Amino acid sequence: MTDRDIHADADNLLVAGDPTAPVKAVKARNQWLDVWDQFKTHKGAVASLLFLIFIALFVLIGPWLWGLDPAALDIRNKDVRPIVNALWGAEKVSWAHPMGTDNLGRDLMAQIMQGGRISLAVGAAAMILAILIGTFVGVIAGYFNRLDGILMRLTDLFLALPLLPLLLVMMLLFRDPLRSAFGPEQGIFILIVTGIGITSWMHTARIVRGDVLALKEREYVLAARSIGTPSRRIITRHLLPNVLSPIMVSATLGLATAIITESALSFLGLGFPPDFPTWGKILADSVPRMTAFPERVIWPGLAISLTVLAVNYIGDGLRDALDPRIRGM
Amino acid sequence: MLDNAAKPSKPLVQVRDLQMHFPIYSGLFRRQTGAVKAVDGVTFDVMEGETLGLVGESGCGKSTCGRAILRLYDITGGEVAIDGARIGKMSQGDLRPLRPAMQMVFQDPQASLNPRMTVEAIIREPLDEHTKLTAAEKEKKVGELMDTVGLNRRFAKRYPHAFSGGQRQRIGIARALALNPKFIVCDEPIAALDVSIQAQVVNLLEDLQEQFGLTYLFISHDLSMVRHIATRIAVMYLGKVVELAPRGPLYEEPLHPYTKALLSAVPEPDPALAQTRERVVLQGDVPSPANPPKGCNFCTRCPAVMDVCRQIEPTYQEVRPGRFVACHLYESTGTADATAGHP
Numbered sequence: 001m002t003d004r005d006i007h008a009d010a011d012n013l014l015v016a017g018d019p020t021a022p023v024k025a026v027k028a029r030n031q032w033l034d035v036w037d038q039f040k041t042h043k044g045a046v047a048s049l050l051f052l053i054f055i056a057l058f059v060l061i062g063p064w065l066w067g068l069d070p071a072a073l074d075i076r077n078k079d080v081r082p083i084v085n086a087l088w089g090a091e092k093v094s095w096a097h098p099m100g101t102d103n104l105g106r107d108l109m110a111q112i113m114q115g116g117r118i119s120l121a122v123g124a125a126a127m128i129l130a131i132l133i134g135t136f137v138g139v140i141a142g143y144f145n146r147l148d149g150i151l152m153r154l155t156d157l158f159l160a161l162p163l164l165p166l167l168l169v170m171m172l173l174f175r176d177p178l179r180s181a182f183g184p185e186q187g188i189f190i191l192i193v194t195g196i197g198i199t200s201w202m203h204t205a206r207i208v209r210g211d212v213l214a215l216k217e218r219e220y221v222l223a224a225r226s227i228g229t230p231s232r233r234i235i236t237r238h239l240l241p242n243v244l245s246p247i248m249v250s251a252t253l254g255l256a257t258a259i260i261t262e263s264a265l266s267f268l269g270l271g272f273p274p275d276f277p278t279w280g281k282i283l284a285d286s287v288p289r290m291t292a293f294p295e296r297v298i299w300p301g302l303a304i305s306l307t308v309l310a311v312n313y314i315g316d317g318l319r320d321a322l323d324p325r326i327r328g329m
Numbered sequence: 330m331l332d333n334a335a336k337p338s339k340p341l342v343q344v345r346d347l348q349m350h351f352p353i354y355s356g357l358f359r360r361q362t363g364a365v366k367a368v369d370g371v372t373f374d375v376m377e378g379e380t381l382g383l384v385g386e387s388g389c390g391k392s393t394c395g396r397a398i399l400r401l402y403d404i405t406g407g408e409v410a411i412d413g414a415r416i417g418k419m420s421q422g423d424l425r426p427l428r429p430a431m432q433m434v435f436q437d438p439q440a441s442l443n444p445r446m447t448v449e450a451i452i453r454e455p456l457d458e459h460t461k462l463t464a465a466e467k468e469k470k471v472g473e474l475m476d477t478v479g480l481n482r483r484f485a486k487r488y489p490h491a492f493s494g495g496q497r498q499r500i501g502i503a504r505a506l507a508l509n510p511k512f513i514v515c516d517e518p519i520a521a522l523d524v525s526i527q528a529q530v531v532n533l534l535e536d537l538q539e540q541f542g543l544t545y546l547f548i549s550h551d552l553s554m555v556r557h558i559a560t561r562i563a564v565m566y567l568g569k570v571v572e573l574a575p576r577g578p579l580y581e582e583p584l585h586p587y588t589k590a591l592l593s594a595v596p597e598p599d600p601a602l603a604q605t606r607e608r609v610v611l612q613g614d615v616p617s618p619a620n621p622p623k624g625c626n627f628c629t630r631c632p633a634v635m636d637v638c639r640q641i642e643p644t645y646q647e648v649r650p651g652r653f654v655a656c657h658l659y660e661s662t663g664t665a666d667a668t669a670g671h672p
Contacts, residue, residue: 164393223435223501227458229458230425
């Protein structure tokens with residue numbers, strides 16, 4: 001029992017004891033505060049949120065504080081090992097490059113910062129796009145029987161497409177027109193986000209459709225229909241809030257998939273331009289010399305996996321916090 | 330008795346030959362191969378201010394009938410008129426302005442409230458949909474409704490899972506009352522509640538009826554509760570109304586063999602009387618509504634079955650003033666006065 005409940009009960013007792021006391025509705029407590037209270041009880045989610053904020057600051061403000069250009073070549077300082085290697089008396093370490101440098105002398109920390117910006121932006125944007133498409137298709141297919149067949153066959157069609165070849169063809173076809181229209185970085189960003197977005201919405205759509213099919217037969221939806229609530233508001237008021245949990249889960253998984261797909265594209269050399277670091281690309285570039293310089297794979301790998309893990313935890317905590325039954329209100 | 334004293338003046342709801350069939354699809358090409366005849370030709374009137382009890386065993390189409398009358402389904406055939414408006418074939422869009430006059434209270438108070446909405450939001454939903462009140466006016470109205478159904482206003486910001494079954498049913502009733510309806514379909518509103526709470530909710534429904542002049546279609550399988558609340562009672566069997574009569578006469582002298590069997594199943598509290606009572610036990614199961622028997626629907630289980638029952642479907646007719654029966658046993662009086670359900 002929380003403090004709030006005890007106070008509320010105490011108030012009830014007062015009212016019960018004094019029938020002349022005006023029964024006034026307690027001032028409404030902002031529901032988002034309750035959500036935040038519940039979220040705070042999920043230790044993993046709070047830790048993950050702090051970590052994600054840290055990562056965000058690291059990649060957003062970091063380059064500005066660090067000041068090193070991730071693309072600057074410094075052949076004299078190539079293959080510097082990370083500073084931790086000094087612990088076991090390593091060869092070439094320098095406080096000027098705490099994470100080390102690559103075979104061209106580019107500072108790894110600056111690359112991770114710069115690459116994180118792109119990876120996070122691509123991951124978030126592609127995930128949001130995929131969730132929007134998936135939820136839309138899923139809700140429409142689940143709610144309107146007439147469209148169910150067509151939309152689900154469309155979903156099957158997309159699922160049957162081999163994703164990577166499709167993305168490669170898209171890159172080849174649209175890279176140059178988009179580059180000339182939006183500039184090299186913007187153009188490729190739009191292309192990658194759209195590419196990943198429209199090839200990863202299918203699982204969300206299937207999950208949402210399944211849930212909507214079950215939910216629309218519930219009595220509260222019937223009650224809304226008997227009130228005369230039009231379909232669009234039944235969807236927004238009754239169905240969407242109740243399919244939030246699976247959407248949330250697919251969103252967190254989607255972010256991970258998006259970051260990894262972008263890495264795969266970069267790995268194949270069809271992502272961002274070669275001099276433009278992303279986490280996936282740093283990782284891909286370092287694979288040939290992985291045995292000699294494992295840190296070059298570990299840093300971006302760690303960044304990707306910790307971010308994905310943090311987002312999963314936050315999604316978990318958020319899902320619990322948004323469910324009034326778990327919130328215990 | 331109340332039956333004669335409060336004789337209602339005019340019918341508020343007229344149901345004529347209502348049919349609600351659910352198609353069955355099967356085979357490779359999902360072709361329609363049949364239909365579940367959940368409601369198959371139901372005719373009755375509900376008078377203004379009365380409570381019409383609709384009883385029958387589970388699966389006989391009571392709930393479907395109630396929902397079809399409110400056009401929660403697209404009905405297969407027949408006509409429904411509420412307060413003079415023929416709504417049987419209206420589109421849902423045209424129906425929307427008429428919705429405030431007819432509301433529904435659901436069976437499962439847990440399932441009929443959205444778990445993600447506060448009580449206030451649930452009761453406010455009809456107001457949001459049909460009125461142009463300001464937020465403050467809506468809040469005031471929600472408070473009044475909560476008072477009316479006996480809920481503490483302090484609970485307005487709580488979620489349905491924090492309430493007991495009886496309280497949840499009160500929330501559902503408050504939602505149904507929000508738009509000042511004339512006609513409420515109560516779809517087994519007490520079936521999911523404890524006996525002690527059942528009485529509270531039924532008394533609340535009766536008080537509200539008196540206060541607001543409501544008309545109820547009270548669907549239930551609890552015969553003693555229907556006896557308590559209903560003015561007239563319609564008995565359904567396999568999608569059809571077999572008997573409709575005022576409460577007193579129906580319980581004193583049931584006409585249809587099915588009604589007799591049904592009423593003999595009501596427990597008798599007096600052991601002396603219970604000893605002498607004749608219990609009619611029906612043999613067999615209810616036939617599938619997808620494949621009802623030829624002739625009378627009840628002919629497979631009827632203790633008084635005749636040859637004609639297996640051939641010809643009995644007409645639903647008024648055999649005595651105010652008493653309608655669909656049975657060959659009473660058909661000899663002539664079929665000329667087989668009119669609709671007016672008393």
